Amino acid sequence: MAVSPPVCDFGAAWHEFALPAGDGQVLTLAEVAGPRGTLIMFICNHCPYVRAILDRIVRDAHALMDQGIGVVAISSNDASAYPQDGPAQMAELARDAGFRFPYLHDETQQVARAYGAECTPDFFGYNAQGRLQYRGRLDASGRAPAPPEARRDLYEAMMMIAETGSGPRDQVASMGCSIKWKAA
Template identity: 40%
Template sequence: MVLTASTMLAIGTKAPDFHLPEVVSGKKISLATFATKKALLIMFICRHCPFVKHIQQELSKLGNDYFNSDLAIIGISANDAQNYPNDAPESLKEMVTELDFKFPLCYDETQEIAKAYTAACTPDFFLFDSDRNLVYRGQLDDSRPSNNEPVTGKDLRAAIEAVLHNQPVITEQQASVGCNIKWQPGNEPSYFG
């Protein structure tokens, strides 16, 4: 595990489109899937990372809390499944069931979507407004597996509530940290140190 921080993609960046298979149904998911929603949260997560495991119940709670809201949520796993079989689609499908995720979890086999978003770690969060401009790319909250801070989702939830209520999102944002995305050999992006 290499402790890695979010790249902190520039606020205002347009959400890159994608067409990824959802691990449970195989259905293709894209930006158009969420066209009617006021906000879109894209989370780069995986199954094996201790940082994701630490917050996985809160991710499930987020999905439940915002299930019938104007926020769309999608999880994307881009880890190299050959070297990290716990992050392969079949295993991710089990994760969806075990945690009762109310949002689609997709697999980015080529890792091109992770690169398009400059995703660097798991978890890595990207919140977009109704025009699909980036308004938040930061941590869930202050909790880490190595500290005693409670997992509350307060930072991300505050940003979500601001977007949903037409309020400005705080511009001082703390980078998310976690395990580095497990890039396929020779596929590491230029922004990844």
């Protein structure tokens, strides 16, 4: 089911976390944050929306990292109900797709809840002071990739944040599959 998250809550503070990567190493927000801003992405392995843009996510994440912006991906899906979103499969995807950024597993789903993440992909762009400035889409892609020349909304917003500390006021929400929450 397609879900769109709410609009950006400008100035909202980020939330601390300590989550394991595929190699078992636990990383904190301080360890992944960048000096010019930080992008926190909620993604997963099986979502068709993520799969349609995975190459673009990697391209833009790496380009942002090269500009001093920290990048981290987090999967919060219930891996017992969706085993393809488990830690071993996450590590395999990260390796196969060439991630230079960490891909962390939020088994308890507490981090996703703290951030208010709703779908995959869900992008949270923070300035160097840890204040939310972007919560929008990567580009015009949906379940299928947008044309190659599509505007790079996320990349442009994060570069604006790195340069000015503020994000664009007009943002188009991301769209994707709902996070697969554990049964209560």
